[in-house]
Amino acid sequence: MGLAERILQGDIRAAARLMRDVDDGFASASEELKKLYPHTGKAYLVGITGPPGAGKSTLVDQITAAYRKLGKRVGIVAVDPTSPFTGGAILGDRIRMNRHADDEGVFIRSLATRGCLGGISRSTGDVVNVMDAMGMDVIIIETVGVGQDEIDIVRMAHTTTVVMVPGLGDDIQAIKAGILEIADVFVVNKADRDGADRTVRELSAMLEMGERRNGDWLPKVMRTEASRGVGIEELVAEYENHRNYLFSSGAIERFTNEKNSAILSEMLKERLFRKVYDRILADGTYGEIVSGMATRSVDPYSAVDSIIAGHLFSIPEVSE
Amino acid sequence: MTERKLRVLVGKPGLDGHDRGAKVVARAFRDAGLEVIYTGLHQTPEQIVAAAIQEDVDCIGLSILSGAHNTLLPKVCELLKEKSAEDIAVFCGGVIPEDDIPGLKSSGIKEVFTPGTSTEDIVAWVKENIHG
Known part of the structure; x- marks a missing residue:
C-alpha cells in the first residue's frame, strides 16, 4: 500500500x-x-507570525489546548531557520508544546526554512495538505521569528495572527508597510509587561488610520499572557468571528482563488525552470553562457532569449 | 538521486534540569548540517517517542544525568518497538556508570557516551551509523 x-x-x-x-x-x-x-481543503488554517521571542510557540501551545477542549483535532506546523552556513538547524518550537505530543488528537511537525525567505519553508503548504488529509480540523502554522517583510503566511492561512510584545518600537514602526498590514488579528502578548497599554494603543491608532469600506474586516488588538493562559479563550473566539466573517461576506472565495492561483503559478514556475535548467546544464549550454558572461562575449539577455526561443515549446524529457 | 537531510531528536527524559550538555550536543549537530528537533527538559518516554515519530527522525539522542537511565532509556526502546518504529536508533549520553552500559545496550540503546566524550566523536558516530 x-x-x-x-x-x-x-x-x-x-x-x-x-x-x-x-x-x-x-x-x-x-x-x-x-x-x-481530493481529501484536502477541509481544515481551518490559522497563521501565527511575529518577531523572535514574542511568545509564538507558547501561544500555539495554549491555542492548541483551547481547541482540544472544544474537541477539535489540531495539526501544528512550526518553522525555524536553517543555518545559511552549514545547512543545519535547531528546531526548538516543540519545547513549548511537547505536552501535546502524546495526545492522539494533535500532530506537531517542525520544519526548517531550508533557504526560503518568506517566513515559512517551501514545503509548508504540502505538509499542511498532508495534515488536512489526515483529518485535522484546525492547522496552526507558526512562522520563523520575522522582522518586517516575511509575509508568505498571509496567502496560506485563513486567519493570520501577528503577535507583538511591548517595547519594540514607536508608532512610526506601527504605520510602516509589511507584516503589520497582514494581520486579521493582532495579539499583544506578555501583556503584563510595562508598555503593553501603549503598544495596544499604537496598534489600534494605526488600524483606525486605515481606510475601510463598509463590511470590511476590522482587525482587533487582543491582549494575552500566553505563559499563564490569559486571553486565550477570547483569542480563539475571535478566530471564530473571523472565520464567520470570511464565509458570510464571501471573502473566502477571493482568498481561495488568490491562494490557489499563487500555488499553481509557483509550481508551474518551478517545474518549467527545472526542465529548462536541467536540460541546458546537461548539454553544457549553461556553462558556456556563464563563461561567456565573464569575458562579456555573451550577454545574459540574448542568452535567455535564445534559450526560450529554442526550448520553450519542445522541451525534451530529461531522464532522472 | 535526491539526498535525505538527517534529522535527530535531542531530548532530556525524566526530572533532572541539567540541559547544558544536551544543548552543546544539539549545537554540534546543527553545525554538522543536521536538523535537530530539540524537545527540552522533563520529557516522558511517551512524549519522546511520539515526537520522534511525528518528526520522522532518523535517531534519538537522550541526555540523562539523574541516575534513572536504567528505567527511562529501555522504556523508550520498548515504546518504539510497540509502535513498530524500532528503526529509529537511540543513543544516549550522561553520567552513566560503566557497569550499566551492557544492560542498556542489550535493551536496544545503540551507543552510550560518557562524560569527557568530544562532540566531534558524537557527530562522527552519528554520521557513520545513522543513514536517512
Whole structure:
C-alpha cells in the first residue's frame, strides 16, 4: 500500500514519512500528494507570525489546548531557520508544546526554512495538505521569528495572527508597510509587561488610520499572557468571528482563488525552470553562457532569449 | 538521486534540569548540517517517542544525568518497538556508570557516551551509523 492510502487510513508514520519526502524534494512525493489532494481543503488554517521571542510557540501551545477542549483535532506546523552556513538547524518550537505530543488528537511537525525567505519553508503548504488529509480540523502554522517583510503566511492561512510584545518600537514602526498590514488579528502578548497599554494603543491608532469600506474586516488588538493562559479563550473566539466573517461576506472565495492561483503559478514556475535548467546544464549550454558572461562575449539577455526561443515549446524529457 | 537531510531528536527524559550538555550536543549537530528537533527538559518516554515519530527522525539522542537511565532509556526502546518504529536508533549520553552500559545496550540503546566524550566523536558516530 502506498503512503497516501496508509495516511487516509490513519497511519501516523506514513504521514510523517510523506512530509519528509516532500521536504527532501523526492519526486515520488508529488504522486502521493496527487492522491491526497481530493481529501484536502477541509481544515481551518490559522497563521501565527511575529518577531523572535514574542511568545509564538507558547501561544500555539495554549491555542492548541483551547481547541482540544472544544474537541477539535489540531495539526501544528512550526518553522525555524536553517543555518545559511552549514545547512543545519535547531528546531526548538516543540519545547513549548511537547505536552501535546502524546495526545492522539494533535500532530506537531517542525520544519526548517531550508533557504526560503518568506517566513515559512517551501514545503509548508504540502505538509499542511498532508495534515488536512489526515483529518485535522484546525492547522496552526507558526512562522520563523520575522522582522518586517516575511509575509508568505498571509496567502496560506485563513486567519493570520501577528503577535507583538511591548517595547519594540514607536508608532512610526506601527504605520510602516509589511507584516503589520497582514494581520486579521493582532495579539499583544506578555501583556503584563510595562508598555503593553501603549503598544495596544499604537496598534489600534494605526488600524483606525486605515481606510475601510463598509463590511470590511476590522482587525482587533487582543491582549494575552500566553505563559499563564490569559486571553486565550477570547483569542480563539475571535478566530471564530473571523472565520464567520470570511464565509458570510464571501471573502473566502477571493482568498481561495488568490491562494490557489499563487500555488499553481509557483509550481508551474518551478517545474518549467527545472526542465529548462536541467536540460541546458546537461548539454553544457549553461556553462558556456556563464563563461561567456565573464569575458562579456555573451550577454545574459540574448542568452535567455535564445534559450526560450529554442526550448520553450519542445522541451525534451530529461531522464532522472 | 535526491539526498535525505538527517534529522535527530535531542531530548532530556525524566526530572533532572541539567540541559547544558544536551544543548552543546544539539549545537554540534546543527553545525554538522543536521536538523535537530530539540524537545527540552522533563520529557516522558511517551512524549519522546511520539515526537520522534511525528518528526520522522532518523535517531534519538537522550541526555540523562539523574541516575534513572536504567528505567527511562529501555522504556523508550520498548515504546518504539510497540509502535513498530524500532528503526529509529537511540543513543544516549550522561553520567552513566560503566557497569550499566551492557544492560542498556542489550535493551536496544545503540551507543552510550560518557562524560569527557568530544562532540566531534558524537557527530562522527552519528554520521557513520545513522543513514536517512
